[in-house]
Amino acid sequence: MPMSDDFDSRLRAVLPHVAERFGTPFYLYDAAGIDATATAFTAAFAGLDCREYFAVKALPNPAILRRLAAHGFGFDCSSLPEIELARPFSRDLFFTSNNTTTAELLAALSAGAFVTIDDEAALDKLIAADAVPATLGFRVNPGRLAPDFDAKLFGHPHTAKFGIPVERLSAVCARAARHGVRSAGLHMMIAANFRTAEPTLFALDLLAEQAQRLGVEVTLLNVGGGMGIPYRPGEEPLDLTALAAAIRARVAAWPTGFRPRICFENGRYMTGPHGVLVTRVINRMSKYREVVGVDTTVNALLRSVVYPGVHHQVTAPFAGDAPAETVDVVGSLCTDIDRLAAQRDLPPVGEGDLLVVHDTGAHAHAMASVYNGRLRPQELLLHADGSVELIRRAETVDDYFATLDFEPRILRMAATSTR
Numbered sequence: 001m002p003m004s005d006d007f008d009s010r011l012r013a014v015l016p017h018v019a020e021r022f023g024t025p026f027y028l029y030d031a032a033g034i035d036a037t038a039t040a041f042t043a044a045f046a047g048l049d050c051r052e053y054f055a056v057k058a059l060p061n062p063a064i065l066r067r068l069a070a071h072g073f074g075f076d077c078s079s080l081p082e083i084e085l086a087r088p089f090s091r092d093l094f095f096t097s098n099n100t101t102t103a104e105l106l107a108a109l110s111a112g113a114f115v116t117i118d119d120e121a122a123l124d125k126l127i128a129a130d131a132v133p134a135t136l137g138f139r140v141n142p143g144r145l146a147p148d149f150d151a152k153l154f155g156h157p158h159t160a161k162f163g164i165p166v167e168r169l170s171a172v173c174a175r176a177a178r179h180g181v182r183s184a185g186l187h188m189m190i191a192a193n194f195r196t197a198e199p200t201l202f203a204l205d206l207l208a209e210q211a212q213r214l215g216v217e218v219t220l221l222n223v224g225g226g227m228g229i230p231y232r233p234g235e236e237p238l239d240l241t242a243l244a245a246a247i248r249a250r251v252a253a254w255p256t257g258f259r260p261r262i263c264f265e266n267g268r269y270m271t272g273p274h275g276v277l278v279t280r281v282i283n284r285m286s287k288y289r290e291v292v293g294v295d296t297t298v299n300a301l302l303r304s305v306v307y308p309g310v311h312h313q314v315t316a317p318f319a320g321d322a323p324a325e326t327v328d329v330v331g332s333l334c335t336d337i338d339r340l341a342a343q344r345d346l347p348p349v350g351e352g353d354l355l356v357v358h359d360t361g362a363h364a365h366a367m368a369s370v371y372n373g374r375l376r377p378q379e380l381l382l383h384a385d386g387s388v389e390l391i392r393r394a395e396t397v398d399d400y401f402a403t404l405d406f407e408p409r410i411l412r413m414a415a416t417s418t419r
């Protein structure tokens, strides 16, 4: 969806100065918007034993994590660097990784994270290392029990790489219990960017049902992240109030004594709508199509090309309202997929005009690459008082060379004799 009117007016008020002072391109995040979403989320679930663990991978920047921690959120991490990034802001960390090494499992445990294993192979590793914790999470794959919520983005669970097949859950938990697990968490995430209550409720129902028949006490049901946002104009936002009401009804129907905490790991929902990528037009070109060349590339917004059907609204806030023309918005990569928008209607723009790519507050900068030597952009935070803070500098050529600039290490093979 086009950004909120509030964010739009806050951004317009500062955009020319910010572009002048910091240069383009940049990601800019709206602190007031992030705070409003976090507050509304907390309010929607008030009275329930619920907790949000922000998925660090969506927007791994300390300035953002500090803000979200102030709302009482924990953090969901999937790698050791993410744990290191989040730990200064909260001690309440989830480690929800998959295809994990022993070293990662041990490091996550020693960092005090609540570890959720994605497969029995991780339990094997914990047992072999004599490091099975008293509390352990289990990610569940419902297989063919799950409806086809979002096969496009996520694949159907029965073909996905995630989770312990539900048929094996009780055996895996029993084995974990024999090795010292006293209380368990159950986890399920089977869809992404959904704007209906169904995937969350499906996960909650299945996990609650499983929890009541495992031989080990279940203290936590983690229904994952994936709550969606409208990216296209006219799309309806997720109805948080209705979702919370449905969850309340379910909890009320649970047997007495069964009151596990409900946990979420949303990334996109918290920050997605509150970020924009701002870029400047550097070339106007007429080919078989009208082409607007900008000073960023899809490197900076990989999700726009790696997932099918992705749409980010692009606007030209200061271009006036002359009749629109249909254009492609392209970067400078030597590949034709480098298109931030294809055949979109924009008011006529020329060299020097600013374009705004909407809904880029999650899984955007975090996925950027330096393919073609196009370096990752800076990140800015717009505060409620209108001040703008640089929260990550733009990459430099030195950064590009940083992993090449080291003492060479050469492994010489022993001379191989062929005769």
Ligand SMILES: *Cc1c(COP(=O)(O)O)cnc(C)c1O
Residues within 6 Å of the ligand: 055, 057, 058, 076, 096, 189, 192, 193, 224, 225, 226, 227, 265, 266, 267, 268, 269, 362
């Ligand atoms: C990516 C991910 C999330 C966050 O996904 P969003 O769509 O940003 O909410 C949460 N949990 C796990 C395990 C993930 O892999």
